[in-house]
Amino acid sequence: MFGFNKKKNKVEIDSRISGLNRSLSDYKLSNKIEENIKMMKEIFKDNDNLKIRKVINSSNPKFFCYIAFFNGMVDSKIINDSIIKPFTISNLTDKDNNITKISNQVIYINELKESEDLGKMVEGIASGDTLMFLDNEKKVLILNTKGFEHRAISEPESEKILVGPREGFTESLIVNTVMIQRKIRTNQLKIKYMGIGRTTNTHVAVCYIESVVNRDVLNELLTRLEGIDIDAILDNNYIAELIGGKGYSPFKRMRSTERPDAVVGKLLEGRVAVLIDGSPVVVTVPHLFIENFQSPEDYYVNADYASISRIIRIIGYFITICTPSLYIAIEAFHHEMIPTPLFINIAMERQSAPLPAGLEMFVMLFVFELLKETGIRMPGNIGDALSIVGALVIGQAAVEAELVAASMIIVIGITGIAGLLTPKLDSSVLLYRFLILFFTILIGFLGFIIGLSILVINILNQESFGVLQVERIDSIKPQDIKDKFIRRGWKNMINRPGYLTNNEIRKKENG
Amino acid sequence: MNTEIISKKLMIATMTCFVLGSSIVSGGSTVLIQDSWVSVITGALLAIPMVLVYARIVKLYPKKDIYEVFLELFGKIGGRIFIVMFTWYAWHLGALVLRDFSEYIQSTVKQDTPQVIVMLSIIVVAVYLVRSGMRTIGRWSIIVLVVILLVVITTIILGVNNGRIENLYPLFNHKPLEFLSDAFLMFSFPYAETVLFLTVSNSLKKDESPYRVFIYGIAFGATILLFVSLRNIVLLGQEMVRSSLFPSFVAIRIIGLGKFLTKIEGIVMINFILLGIAKITITLLAATKGVASLFNIRNYKDFTIPIAILMVVLGMIVYDNIINLVDFLIIYPIYAIPFQIVIPLVVWIFAEIKFRKTKIKKKGVNAVLIKNSKVYYKVVSDLKI
Known part of the structure; x- marks a missing residue:
């Protein structure tokens, strides 16, 4: 039955x-x-x-x-x-x-x-x-009778700046395109729509300035977008992962931002922007590695100040990756590289710690990641309590109980603080911090250099839509480096970055 | 984007790194003590004619690497014999450098880590570079070169206070034969080792002159080596240079900057590791390409890992200890003659003959064409009349 x-x-x-x-x-x-x-x-x-x-x-x-x-x-x-x-x-x-x-x-x-x-x-x-x-x-x-509720324009939470425009993209595609169009009042601005996603049929807008865009990148982007075959597109990261390029990479191949002023700046350099209905995040391609260290605010403050903060961000990236392994390399392998009194200090502290330095570093880094992840997932009020517990328990109590050396806490602290400087590179920081640490524990300073070499090679390998992410490495032309590690004043930025655009002249020589 | 084609600049940087290779730690040969800097120059001068032969081969076959040239000139079987020989040379040289490298780490850092772990860690980077393609190797070499230059310049500036220029005297206080043999030693190790660049010659961008690549590569390498060997002698004095196995390491040990930076010999280690990786990468690439062309397989990158492991194995068993290694370096110039001089010369002569023949053939065809066109012109003009 x-x-x-x-x-x-x-x-x-x-x-x-x-x-x-x-x-x-x-x-x-x-x-x-x-x-x-x-x-x-x-x-x-x-x-x-x-x-x-x-x-x-x-x-x-x-x-x-x-x-x-x-x-x-x-x-x-x-x-x-x-x-x-x-x-x-x-x-x-x-x-x-x-x-x-x-x-x-x-x-x-x-x-x-x-x-x-x-x-x-x-x-x-x-x-x-x-x-x-x-x-x-x-x-x-x-x-056409479209009309539905959407979030009001507000400052993006993740990209707050001190000076400069405060508007941010919303979830509505049409509002977002308007925000871009209001800033570029010319017929050269092109906005092309297409539908992607078999089930969701999400509207995607490709946006560029015809007179300066790099045609090769644009063609490559359009072919890749047309090649997408997936049932749903809910956010820009879907697109970024689908068309980013071959193979696995811990680095981003597309720059994502929630700020219209940043997107317009990128469009004017010859890049292409992709907007997606339902997501306040807009991606621009091609993405250069140095863009990870640039902030839209750099262009609204004094040029020298902006240059220094850029250099600090770059140093911070390497500090957050290297500090734990450098500490291990010196502490466990190359005592002679630091002055003897300092080493005696560190060694005396380490005497009572139960774990070997390398293992201790692994554990502490793991605990730090644990605290960080919990802090992000917690509702606002509990987050504060968590940070107090983390600081007290992991910091002071562990040292006083002689479970962890105090110098280790300092190293972890520096690592953590420097890591907050470059949120866009989080995944690569996490991967390489542990990879280099692993090699260092194995063979000391040599392993440190080997790990660092692998990081550098990985960065050199990165491509974004046919453009190398670290481009013109053998060039010493001043115009090429004017807006990279440093930012010169607008009077000096005569050219657009040449490999991104067909039309290099940004302004007249003495204009 | 093609990941294999690189510009002249990058190729020169790669070659400079290759030439500096492991030599930068010893600062050239140490047989002549205070005159060893002479052989850095004379060795380079000796190498230039040979290097021009290499460049001529590249010029004759711009789109082919040496393995394809072997096959074309000597047929399937004869070519394969040459391929096997050349692959052996690359593989063995890689193992040699690898062992040299791990011996250096062991003797300077004095740690308990087994050598095989050191070798494996280094080969990991080399494998990654080879699999990334020639473009990444070239770009990486530029960065390495900048680091090397910074380190060498810094150590020279810091060492000025400690150096004594009298250490160089007496000048030229050796027999001519000694100068000659030492120059030949420098010729074969490292300058003529650039013969391995014939295996990656098809990566050079079209229309770029291979002569310039080879000459500049050797010249830059020799210049940096010259400064390093001068620094070592001036800083250390004759006795110290004679007695130390790795003079650069010892030289930097006596450099200090105030009270804080007292022992910066770790910096030389950066130099050595980066350059060692550059050299091993090229040998690994050459060996991998050789094996791939031996079996007629186009995608050589699949072979990288097995060849790399074999290289480590050979590095493990090739010597019993470091003294053996030093002994072998003395006979190395003779061992390397077939690979560095004989094979390239043979290839060059055969290639030149073949090239001339086809040129004549082409000329012949042209002559016939000109003759025909004259007849045609005559007919046309006749018709007009």
């Missing part, structure tokens, strides 16, 4: 799934309006957000239409005032009942399309358009 039930269940599920799998190509628009509406209900079966309403002309009751839209995705005011109202009060005769007449003379909508294509219809209604079905008409009007 149960077996029979199971079989019946299976058949039911099968039929349901086959219903699900019924694709759009099985449906066809017809001349009869009632059939079209029935088909519409069939296509969006089990989605109660779909609203279908009959609108009848007041002077001529035989003259009517159907409108269909998704509740909440449309601006009701537009539908009421610009579609239903004019249609109801207009004085139309029977022979005026054709699609061109209505779209031209009756309704007040800024952007509309006639279409027979079911795919376009479904895409339109799902993104907030209203469909208008007319009697004896095979074509359908797709009317």
Whole structure:
């Protein structure tokens, strides 16, 4: 008996799934309006957000239409005032009942399309358009009535700066493109839309300035975007991982930011930006390694100050990777490299610690990562408590209990602080900190250099859309390094970075 | 983007690193004591004619590496014999440098880590570089070269106070034969070892002169070596140079900067490790390419790891101890003659003959064409009349 039930269940599920799998190509628009509406209900079966309403002309009751839209995705005011109202009060005769007449003379909508294509219809209604079905008409009007709630423009939490513009991107694609367009008022700015994702059909905008863009990069980007085959795109990181390039890399191949001013700066250097509906993060390509150390704020403060902070960021990156292994190399292998009194101090502290220095470093680094990760996941108030517990327990108590040497705590502290300087390089910091530490524990200073070499080779290997991330390494042309490790004043930045753009001259020599 | 083609600049940097290789630690040969800097120059001068032969081979076959040239000139079997010989040379040289390297670490740092671990760690970097391609090797060499220059210049400046220029005297106080033999030693180790660059010659960008690459590579390497050997002699004096196995290490040991930076010999270790990696990388690349072309396989990178492991194994068993190694260095010039002089000369002569023949053939065809066109012109002009 149960077996029979199971079989019946299976058949039911099968039929349901086959219903699900019924694709759009099985449906066809017809001349009869009632059939079209029935088909519409069939296509969006089990989605109660779909609203279908009959609108009848007041002077001529035989003259009517159907409108269909998704509740909440449309601006009701537009539908009421610009579609239903004019249609109801207009004085139309029977022979005026054709699609061109209505779209031209009756309704007040800024952007509309006639279409027979079911795919376009479904895409339109799902993104907030209203469909208008007319009697004896095979074509359908797709009317732009998009209007939905989105977050207000605010300063991005992760990229706060002291001076400079405070606006940040939102989750709405159209608002984001407008933010870019407001800053570049020229016909050279190009914004191209495409839909990606078999199920989500997410809108993706590719944005560039035609006169300066690097064509090779643009072509490469477009081909890679067209090659994407995935069911859903929910954030920019989906795209970055899918089209970033071959193989595994701990480094980013695309720069991501939430700041419109940063994106505009990149566009003006000849890069291409990719915006995605539903994500406030915008990526720009190609991505150079040095960009990890640059901040939009660098361009709003004094040039010398910006140069120094850039150099500090670069040093910080290497400090956070190297300090633990350098400490181990000197402490356990090369005592002679530091003055003897200092070494005696360290050695006396280490005497009571139970673990060998290398193992102790591993444990402490792990505990530090643990604290960091917990701190990020905690709700705001508990985070403070956690940091106190971490500082007290891991710091003072462990030293007083003679479980850990005090110098070790200092090293971990320096490592942790320097690590916060370059949040964009987090994954590579984590990987190489442990890799170099491993080699150092094995063979001392030699291992340290070997680990560092592997890091350097990995950086040199990085490519982003056909452009090397560390480019022109053998060049000593001043224009090439003006906006890299240091930032010169705008008076001195005559060229755009040459390998990114077709049009190098940024400003006239004495302008 | 092609990861194999590199510019002349990068190739020169790679060659300079290769020439400096392990020599920078010993600062050239130490047989002539205070005159050893002379052989740095004379060795380079001796090497230049040979290097021009290498460059000529590259010029004749710009798109092919030496293994493909072997196959083309000497046929499938004859070519393979040459390939085996050349691959052996690269493989053995790599093992030699690797062993030299780990002996150095062992004798200076005096730690208990087994040599095989040291060798494996170094070969890891070499494997990574080879698999990354020639472009990364070249770019990496530039960075290494900058580091080396910084270190050498810093140590020279810091050492000025401790040095005594009298250490160089008496000048030229050796027999001519001694000068000659030492120059030949320098010729074969390291200058003529650049013969291995014939295996990566197809990585040089088109239209770049191979002559310049070889000459500049040797010249830069010799200049840096000259400064290093002068520094060692001036700082250490004759007795110390004679008695130490790695003079650079000892030289830097006596340099100090105030009370804090007193023992900076660790810095030389950076030099040595980076250059050693550069040299091992080229030998590994040459050996890998050789094995791949022996079996006629296009993607040589798949062979890197097995060859690297074999190189470590050979490095382990090639000597019993460091004294053996030093002994071998004395006969090395003779051992290397077939690879550095004979094979390149043979290849060059065969290539030149073949090149001339095809040139004549081409000329012949041209002559016929010119003759024909004259006849054609005559016919046309006749018709016009």
